[in-house]
Amino acid sequence: MSTTIDKDSMRRVVIVGAGPAGVRAAETLVAAGIVPVVIDEAPRAGGQIYRQPPADAGFARSKRTLYGMEAGKADAVHSTMAGLIAKIDYRPDTLVWGCGAAQLDTFHAGRQRAVPYSHLLIATGATDRVLPFPGWTLPGVYTLGAAQIALKSQGCAIGRRVVFAGTGPLLYLVAYQYAKAGAQVEAVLDTNPFSRQIAATPRLLRQPSTFAKGLYYVGWLAARGVRIERGVTLVRATGDKAVQGMTYRDGGQELTIPCDAVGFGYGLRSETQLADLAGCRFRFDALNRAWLPERDSAGRSSVPGVYLAGDGAGIAGADAAELAGRRAALAMLEDLGHRAGNADVQGQAAKLDRQLANIAQFRIGLEKAFAPPSDCTSNWPDDMTVCRCEEIDAGTLRRCIRAGEASEINRLKALTRVGMGRCQGRMCGAAAAELLSAETGKPIAEAGRLRGQAPIKPVPLSIAMMDEVSQADHLAAIPEHARDD
Numbered sequence: 001m002s003t004t005i006d007k008d009s010m011r012r013v014v015i016v017g018a019g020p021a022g023v024r025a026a027e028t029l030v031a032a033g034i035v036p037v038v039i040d041e042a043p044r045a046g047g048q049i050y051r052q053p054p055a056d057a058g059f060a061r062s063k064r065t066l067y068g069m070e071a072g073k074a075d076a077v078h079s080t081m082a083g084l085i086a087k088i089d090y091r092p093d094t095l096v097w098g099c100g101a102a103q104l105d106t107f108h109a110g111r112q113r114a115v116p117y118s119h120l121l122i123a124t125g126a127t128d129r130v131l132p133f134p135g136w137t138l139p140g141v142y143t144l145g146a147a148q149i150a151l152k153s154q155g156c157a158i159g160r161r162v163v164f165a166g167t168g169p170l171l172y173l174v175a176y177q178y179a180k181a182g183a184q185v186e187a188v189l190d191t192n193p194f195s196r197q198i199a200a201t202p203r204l205l206r207q208p209s210t211f212a213k214g215l216y217y218v219g220w221l222a223a224r225g226v227r228i229e230r231g232v233t234l235v236r237a238t239g240d241k242a243v244q245g246m247t248y249r250d251g252g253q254e255l256t257i258p259c260d261a262v263g264f265g266y267g268l269r270s271e272t273q274l275a276d277l278a279g280c281r282f283r284f285d286a287l288n289r290a291w292l293p294e295r296d297s298a299g300r301s302s303v304p305g306v307y308l309a310g311d312g313a314g315i316a317g318a319d320a321a322e323l324a325g326r327r328a329a330l331a332m333l334e335d336l337g338h339r340a341g342n343a344d345v346q347g348q349a350a351k352l353d354r355q356l357a358n359i360a361q362f363r364i365g366l367e368k369a370f371a372p373p374s375d376c377t378s379n380w381p382d383d384m385t386v387c388r389c390e391e392i393d394a395g396t397l398r399r400c401i402r403a404g405e406a407s408e409i410n411r412l413k414a415l416t417r418v419g420m421g422r423c424q425g426r427m428c429g430a431a432a433a434e435l436l437s438a439e440t441g442k443p444i445a446e447a448g449r450l451r452g453q454a455p456i457k458p459v460p461l462s463i464a465m466m467d468e469v470s471q472a473d474h475l476a477a478i479p480e481h482a483r484d485d
C-alpha cells in the first residue's frame, strides 16, 4: 500500500488491546508503513478467545487441546503478532487505566506512564454479563469466562464436579471444554427454552460453520450423558463455606444438583470505559441490552481520531473482531491521509463491510436465542449481594429506589455506592440497571448509563505519588525501530 502519512502522526497511532481486533488492526497499519504502539494488560497477545498460557506455564497443552476447533485461527493470530513484534511498539503487561485529551494513562511494572496519541483504536473486548442469584458470592462460584481462563491460562479446573449455568454460547462451549479436559460436568442449566434457539435458526444459518460447531458441542455433551436442562430459573447456589449444590426451578419444581463448583454467565458485555473517558457518544443498543459507543460501519467513533473495533464496541465474536480491526485500521489510514481513491483499499473495505453485515445477522439470531432473562430481579431476596466490591445488597438498592431518591443509575451509585468499588460497575452495573428498571417500571434504556471514571481498573495507591514520566523515560520505552527522530 502507498501512503502519504507524515512521520509525526505515525508515531502517535495507539491500539489498546492485542486480541483478534487489535492484532489485525496492527497488521493492516504496519502493512501501510505505520509503527503503532500496541498496549495490552495481558502478558501475551491473543485476547480472550486466543488467550495464551504464561510463557513459563508449568503445564503443556497443545493449541489443539487449548483452542479445539479454533486452533488454526488462534495460531494465525499468534503468528501474525509474532511477526509484528519487531515492527511495532508492543507494550504487554500494561494497563490503560485512564484516557484524557489525546493521552492515555498506563501502568506497567509499578510505573505510571503517559502515552500520547493522535489516533487511537480501542479494541478492549468484553467480559461476562453477570446477573447474580442467591449464593453467587460463595467460594466455588465463578463466571464462565473465569472458568475458561483457569483452563486456558492455568491448566486447571474450577472444581471436580461442575455445574454450568446461565445462558449464551459460552455456556455450552465451556461445558464442552471442561468435559473434554476431564472434569465431571454435572449439568448445563440454560435459562432459555429450546424453542428460542429453534426460532433463531434461520439467522444462525447465516454462519453455518459456527452454527454447526454450536450443535456439535451440545450433541457431544448429550452423547456423553451430560444433563442439559433448558428454560430453567436459577434459584440459588447452596452451601455453607463453599458451594455444594445448584438449585434451579423447572416449571413448578425445585431441584438441586450437588457440585463443588459453578460457572455462570449470561452472555458478554462490552468493555466501554476507555471509549467513555475518550469522550465518545453512547447510544442504547437493544440487541446487546447495553449502552455502546456510537461508531460508523468503519469503526469511527463520534470523536475524531478515536476508533472502535471488536467486542468492546458491541458483542460480535472473534471472527467479526478480526474483520472490524482491519476495517477500523483502513478508516484510520484514510483519515491519516492515505492516498484517496486507492481502489485496493476501497475494495478491501467494501469486502470487510459485507462480511461484517453478514455476521451482524447471525449475531441477531444468537442474541435472540440466548437472551438474558428479563425478569431476573424478581428472584433476588433483599439480603442478596449485588455489588460485591462495596457489599451493597438488593434491599439497600430497592429501599433507595422505592423512597423515590434514585430513578437513574448514577444517582443510585452516588447514594448507595453501587458500582463505586474496584470493578467500577463492570461486574454489578448490569444487575443494578436491571433492578432499577424493574423497580421503576421503566425500560432498561431509561435506567441510564454508569459514567466511566478513571482509574477504570484497580491501580496501586502509590501511583498517585509518582511523577509524570520524563520525556527521556518515555523515549527510553520506545524501541529503536519505533522511533522516528
Ligand SMILES: Cc1cc2nc3c(=O)[nH]c(=O)nc-3n(C[C@H](O)[C@H](O)[C@H](O)COP(=O)(O)OP(=O)(O)OC[C@H]3O[C@@H](n4cnc5c(N)ncnc54)[C@H](O)[C@@H]3O)c2cc1C
Residues within 6 Å of the ligand: 016, 017, 018, 019, 020, 021, 022, 039, 040, 041, 042, 046, 047, 048, 049, 050, 094, 095, 096, 097, 123, 124, 125, 126, 127, 128, 144, 145, 146, 148, 149, 170, 173, 268, 271, 274, 309, 310, 311, 312, 316, 317, 318, 319, 321, 456
Ligand atoms: C473470558 C472470555 C472467554 C471467551 N472465550 C471464547 C471462546 O472460547 N470462544 C469464542 O468464540 N469466543 C470467546 N469469547 C468471546 C471472544 O473472546 C471475543 O469475541 C473475541 O476475543 C473478541 O476479540 P477482541 O479483539 O474484540 O477482544 P479480546 O479478545 O477480548 O481482546 C481485548 C484485549 O484488550 C485488552 N484490554 C482490555 N482492556 C484493557 C485495558 N484497559 N488496558 C490494556 N489492555 C486492555 C485485554 O487484555 C485483551 O487482550 C470469550 C470472551 C470472554 C470475555
